[in-house]
Amino acid sequence: MGNTLNPDENVFQYPTFLYTQSSATLNLQSNDNVIAAYLYWAGSGSGDLDVKLNGVDMTPDILSNVVGTSSNLTYFSAFKNITNFVQTTGNGTYTLSDFDLNSLVTTYYNNATQFAGWAILVVYENPSLTLNQINIYQGLEALSPNYPTIDSKTISLNNLYLISNTGAKIGFIAWEGDRFIQQSEQLSFTSNGNTNILSNSINPSNNAFNGTNTETNSIVLYNMDLDVYSIENYIVPGTTAATVSLQSAQDYVMLNTIVTKLNSQLPDATVVTSNPITNCNSREVTIDFTVSNTNSTEILQSNTPITFYADGQAVGTTFTQNSIPIGGSENGVFTVTIPSSVPLIFNLLAVVDDAGNGIGIVTELNETNNTFQLPIELIVSPEVNSLENLISCNLGLTRGHFDFSSYENIVKTNPTHVVTFHENYSDANTGINPIFNSNNYEALTTPKEIFIRIENEFCYTITSFQLLTENCPPTIYNAVSPNNDYSNDTFYIEGLRDIFVNFKLEIYNRWGKHLWTGDNSKPDWNGYVADGIGEKIAPSGTYFYILYLNDVNYPEPLTGYLYINR
Numbered sequence: 001m002g003n004t005l006n007p008d009e010n011v012f013q014y015p016t017f018l019y020t021q022s023s024a025t026l027n028l029q030s031n032d033n034v035i036a037a038y039l040y041w042a043g044s045g046s047g048d049l050d051v052k053l054n055g056v057d058m059t060p061d062i063l064s065n066v067v068g069t070s071s072n073l074t075y076f077s078a079f080k081n082i083t084n085f086v087q088t089t090g091n092g093t094y095t096l097s098d099f100d101l102n103s104l105v106t107t108y109y110n111n112a113t114q115f116a117g118w119a120i121l122v123v124y125e126n127p128s129l130t131l132n133q134i135n136i137y138q139g140l141e142a143l144s145p146n147y148p149t150i151d152s153k154t155i156s157l158n159n160l161y162l163i164s165n166t167g168a169k170i171g172f173i174a175w176e177g178d179r180f181i182q183q184s185e186q187l188s189f190t191s192n193g194n195t196n197i198l199s200n201s202i203n204p205s206n207n208a209f210n211g212t213n214t215e216t217n218s219i220v221l222y223n224m225d226l227d228v229y230s231i232e233n234y235i236v237p238g239t240t241a242a243t244v245s246l247q248s249a250q251d252y253v254m255l256n257t258i259v260t261k262l263n264s265q266l267p268d269a270t271v272v273t274s275n276p277i278t279n280c281n282s283r284e285v286t287i288d289f290t291v292s293n294t295n296s297t298e299i300l301q302s303n304t305p306i307t308f309y310a311d312g313q314a315v316g317t318t319f320t321q322n323s324i325p326i327g328g329s330e331n332g333v334f335t336v337t338i339p340s341s342v343p344l345i346f347n348l349l350a351v352v353d354d355a356g357n358g359i360g361i362v363t364e365l366n367e368t369n370n371t372f373q374l375p376i377e378l379i380v381s382p383e384v385n386s387l388e389n390l391i392s393c394n395l396g397l398t399r400g401h402f403d404f405s406s407y408e409n410i411v412k413t414n415p416t417h418v419v420t421f422h423e424n425y426s427d428a429n430t431g432i433n434p435i436f437n438s439n440n441y442e443a444l445t446t447p448k449e450i451f452i453r454i455e456n457e458f459c460y461t462i463t464s465f466q467l468l469t470e471n472c473p474p475t476i477y478n479a480v481s482p483n484n485d486y487s488n489d490t491f492y493i494e495g496l497r498d499i500f501v502n503f504k505l506e507i508y509n510r511w512g513k514h515l516w517t518g519d520n521s522k523p524d525w526n527g528y529v530a531d532g533i534g535e536k537i538a539p540s541g542t543y544f545y546i547l548y549l550n551d552v553n554y555p556e557p558l559t560g561y562l563y564i565n566r
Contacts, residue, residue: 002119021097043116177209396498490524
């Protein structure tokens with residue numbers, strides 16, 4: 001069903017306007033049950049995306065564009081799934097409104113392609129009808145010939161599986177066909193090597209796209225076609241594929257949708273999985289599954305294979321145990337082993353009618369609904385990130401302060417994991433005595449090994465890292481005031497004693513006379529000159545030092561001055 005928005009057949013610079021709304025009637029029988037309904041609207045330009053159907057805003061699920069080769073002008077078709085809308089609304093008048101392309105008319109009317117129209121494709125079932133397979137082939141294809149050159153297009157129809165040709169039909173939704181243009185224009189159907197040109201009482205064999213609706217016998221559906229053809233005489237039982245070809249030497253034609261109705265008695269296998277069971281440190285997964293044959297026209301044979309894939313890798317195949325009747329189902333349980341190459345978190349895909357090689361053994365009504373995907377997380381011991389050893393400055397006799405609190409997040413490969421630090425492996429293994437001051441931990445001696453316990457919901461992993469110290473450059477305070485006020489009374493060098501245990505410190509006056517030598521066994525220099533002549537107390541002034549650290553990382557002595565203030 002549907003309607004045009006053209007007031008008349010378009011020709012050169014006529015008509016000069018398009019309607020902004022039009023109506024059509026849906027009239028199903030009382031026991032017709034709507035299964036699916038799709039709305040299409042099309043016209044000149046790149047797309048009007050804000051239309052209304054019975055006053056309800058409609059924005060497209062899919063928008064398609066084509067460009068005419070002879071004019072370089074753009075045309076569009078919009079698609080929206082309105083199944084729920086039609087199921088709720090039911091029979092009656094449907095009005096598409098707020099569809100306004102008038103601003104484009106003068107751009108397109110010079111080559112007579114100013115058009116707009118809409119259609120609704122309704123798929124329904126009725127208990128009194130024979131079981132049929134409905135195939136909908138959707139996409140926007142265009143013929144844009146340069147007269148007299150013929151433009152042609154062939155579209156393949158697959159998965160037909162015909163068992164009877166009784167009532168076989170093919171229908172089309174097409175746009176912009178012109179009644180008065182019929183240069184080499186034809187629509188043909190090919191199956192089993194035989195090609196036939198389609199026609200009916202209102203669609204001549206040389207003018208297939210002529211603004212008609214064979215459902216209502218309308219011949220004034222200007223610049224759009226809603227046509228259905230019988231193909232009973234052109235297709236035979238056993239047919240699995242066919243082609244539709246159209247050609248034109250002048251008429252611009254946009255083919256939007258092809259629908260086939262064929263009598264097929266076939267099963268339709270689907271599968272659903274649930275309740276995956278995993279165990280700690282095991283790569284086995286046990287799955288409940290249900291194979292159904294609900295939307296079918298034939299029983300599903302026993303021994304239909306079901307293959308399970310972990311992130312695309314086949315991990316096991318099982319089979320149905322019984323024949324499953326139309327509308328029936330069968331439950332099963334299957335255990336698969338997940339290879340080590342598959343990560344802990346993966347998608348488990350169940351595919352019914354798959355022998356493990358992507359190939360099925362059953363011909364089905366629908367070959368695209370055989371899968372079900374389930375996210376899985378194995379509860380093996382969690383993987384962890386490696387950690388570098390931490391190095392801090394030696395505070396004396398290899399003692400050091402450390403902040404390893406950031407390792408809680410670094411070690412985790414999953415933000416839900418729980419991390420605790422421990423001073424020995426036994427505590428980590430049993431999960432007791434965690435370290436609480438990881439941001440200010442004092443190691444009395446180093447190297448010191450810290451153990452980490454990383455837990456997921458059921459399992460844990462233990463890893464570790466080392467706390468190490470290194471001799472950092474000492475800090476020299478060069479102001480000395482030996483007045484017994486407990487402030488700068490001696491020449492103090494921070495980070496020296498019990499760190500550089502073999503250091504030697506020499507003090508000289510400004511004339512180069514050696515005054516004092518110290519090491520790790522002597523107290524800091526307080527200005528006393530043991531070998532001085534006369535005064536034993538070094539007077540106020542500037543003095544010089546040479547500090548030999550005697551460490552492989554500091555081969556050169558440190559030199560500088562200090563100032564005594566008395």
